[in-house]
Amino acid sequence: MRITAVAGGVGGSRFLRGLLAAAPRAQVTVIGNVGDDITLHGLRVCPDLDTVMYALGGGIHEGQGWGRADETFAVAAELAEYGVGPDWFTLGDRDIATHLVRTQMLDAGYPLSAVTEALCARWKPGVRLLPATDDRAETHVILADDDGKRRAVHFQEYWVRLHAPQAESIVFVGAEKAQPAPGVLDAIAEADVVLFPPSNPVVSIGAVLAVPGIREALESSAAPVVGLSPIIGSAPVRGMADKVLAAVGVSETSAAAVAEYYGPSLLDGWLVDEADAQQAARVEAAGIRCRAVPLLMRDADATAAMARAALDLAAELKR
């Protein structure tokens, strides 16, 4: 079975571990979000790709779900001594090695997809990890100050430094000229199942969909596209999805509202949490098959069960 998953960072990588446990013989391709990517201290940092790579490759800091286990921060402490910012984004020493290898390869002319493959040669994540695009398509957030003045900040500044204040709109800078990375469209066209993990629908999966061609490929794919709600009740399970949903015109924070935001042309099936079972009828009325199952990734078994439920729904949709 060929499974193609669109993934953000922490939530996506946790779900992928469950997926690999649920379908150990599947060939899994992951289309990773690159909208969060940022250049810091001259180093190209790809937080979501690295989170997937470290998490599936056994290098992740399990407690926080991102960054390296047993990390140290000698370089960051020295950069602070030099007074070189930003002070709101701290790179760990082990992590920096990844960025050094990546930056050197990018500077030598290799596309990000080739760099990611080279890094994965060490980590052996058990999936084929593809960046959504080799081009720059950065997620920026437009904020409106109290006096109505607007300013744009990089997603990382919005998220890490500003802690996700109310956003006016989201802009994927450069996305309109970006092309899907080699293999991305084929991975969608040749998939038996496409999955949307419970990642942020706007700044994780939405940033992937912003690359021209990817949404169209998903819409025309013969494979069922099944997603898992990142919202349980009226709040995101993790992160601040509610803050960015409003910025794309979704004023209601609910599993059903996210399904409607994706829409039936994109989404064939949708899993909501048991707590949101009463929303299933609304989702189905929108033309999306819906099931209610436990959606909290509280441990490996629970996460594998979620992945199995998604694959079951996909199988049902294929009949």
Next chain:
Amino acid sequence: MRITAVAGGVGGSRFLRGLLAAAPRAQVTVIGNVGDDITLHGLRVCPDLDTVMYALGGGIHEGQGWGRADETFAVAAELAEYGVGPDWFTLGDRDIATHLVRTQMLDAGYPLSAVTEALCARWKPGVRLLPATDDRAETHVILADDDGKRRAVHFQEYWVRLHAPQAESIVFVGAEKAQPAPGVLDAIAEADVVLFPPSNPVVSIGAVLAVPGIREALESSAAPVVGLSPIIGSAPVRGMADKVLAAVGVSETSAAAVAEYYGPSLLDGWLVDEADAQQAARVEAAGIRCRAVPLLMRDADATAAMARAALDLAAELKR
């Protein structure tokens, strides 16, 4: 008093500490060797400039005379895990922060002299530290294999990886088009005294002299130029000066031979060790004033005494 010193790495920086102790009120400008500079993992590394900066700024590893105190090597260990070489040159974590700041500024278009000034704003070395040139003038070593085939290696590879085998010749790649960094020629012209610490005459001071204009400025300087022999007896005090002296046609490893290599048009005074007192007459016969004093930098006091002896000889030459 304005003192301008030409400096290599470890020996140069140790001497400079003695100089600052001997002449605490002097304005000292250091013209640093950049021939050893190398790009590793995409980072621009300037070993000699950093050795001076760390040594005079209180950050040096006192035992080895180069690199940072309390250094860690998490990044290097990770780079090794990625299989990314070279494995014969290990960058410490704290040191990497310096190279990140430098590389980012160079990439932004700042010349090395401006970058060095910015780094020194943190370290406050008590001297004005100037690179010999902002241009690339890298020391490469030509080696002849047993079968007569020649190959060129970067100085760092020659020194660190190959441990200084017999060299056929030395080439300062790019030096012919290099220009002295801003301030270098003025520092020579306006100096009251110019000093050559007991650094390697070929690959440290020689690499500085290879930048067109610097040798000429020293030769026409009104200030006395006084050097200290890096050779005591028939061996270099530190490093492998004998190996590279042969490559520039100096077959004899002695204090007098180094003085003759510099020559009287460049050098006005020369200090040899007491053990080499019998060579003084030969040096003087070559037109260079010579004194024999203790030249082992065994501690801060001995080093300061050496600096005082050099300044005394300079004062004598000015009369």
